[in-house]
Amino acid sequence: MDLTFRQVDVFATEPFHGNPLAVIIGADGLSDVQMAQIANWTNLSETTFLLRPTHPDADYRVRIFTPQTELPFAGHPTLGSAFVWTSLGNTSKSDVIIQECGAGLVPVRRQADRLAFAAPPRRRIGPVGADDLTHALTALRLKPDDILSAQWADNGPGWMVLQLPSRRDVLAIQPDWQTLQGQRVGVVGAWDPARDGTDAQFEVRAFVGDGQGWEDPVTGSLNAGIAQWLIESGIAPAQYVVSQGAALRRAGQFFVEKVSDDIWIGGNVVTRISGMITV
Known part of the structure; x- marks a missing residue:
């Protein structure tokens, strides 16, 4: 199975000085074990998998894995995933991008020439x-x-x-x-x-x-x-x-x-x- 892959530099002010993120697109056919294995292999702080949304208001769903475990939410994976999703020509249902993840729905918007996510509720x-x-x-x-x-x-x-x-x-x-x-x-x-x-x-x-x-x-x-x-x-x-x-x-x-x-x-x-x- 061949899937589209991107590695992006998030929150960087100059090349290769931000936080790298691996993004796997169209990952609906992957099992939990496969996602965990890929994230362990990339050996980045996080790897994300873009999936079809299950919530009617969401534009896409993301699962976020570290090399050891899955996270309900993380910040640089949120911005990096939203950037990759839009760079593939996708458009949001509203004036903000709505990401579905383990923490719920997270809005992402354009902020000048940057992306920004709304801080989710603290647990x-x-x-x-x-x-x-x-x-x-x-x-x-x-x-x-x-x-x-x-x-x-x-x-x-x-x-x-x-x-x-x-x-x-x-x-x-x-x-x-x-x-x-x-x-x-x-x-x-x-x-x-x-x-x-x-x-x-x-x-x-x-x-x-x-x-x-x-x-x-x-x-x-x-x-x-x-x-x-x-x-x-x-x-x-x-x-x-x-x-x-x-x-x-x-x-x-x-x-x-x-x-x-x-x-x-x-x-x-x-x-x-x-x-x-x-x-």
Whole structure:
């Protein structure tokens, strides 16, 4: 079976500096086992499979796999999948693209020359408990006085977020991957315009305690949850820019905008590989 394949660069400000995503189109004939095997083989943080929708309002359905498991929602796979779907000549039923995924229906819209998805409802919010926080601080080699706040911002993957005073503090983190096992921790800190410049207002890093442990270079789901928390709490304005990936020599950029009751997470997507995959 030959299926159309794309590999795209999501949230990149320059070539090969965003988060890569593999997209398999017309994957309705694949089994769960085949999807899991392909995602494990591509060895990217996520691989998506585009399917016919089952919900009458959806334009397409997507299943999102890491090399180890399936996710109900993830940010860069959402933008990358929507970009590939539209690049194949498809048109949405309404003025926004409606993606169906494990988390439900996710709107995606054009935002200038970018795509943006509406941050989905969080599954868990509120302060992080003492045991979970102690675990995370130990894994990131931080002390309680090093952070300003700790909140759950889980919209599917399970993100906990620590707010640090500055971008410099965020970039200085050197995690203990063995201790991090079982946790997904995001860290956010404000840019200092005098020291860091004005290209962004916040720096983010994403630490994943799965397998050997790894840092995700550019993370849409995490930034969606962070944006909801920061804007609701008044820490961030209704519109701002996020930088992520500097510690990994990447240059990811997110454009956050609150419109009415929705918070939109936008970024660039570019196709880097186009072809067929034989299953």
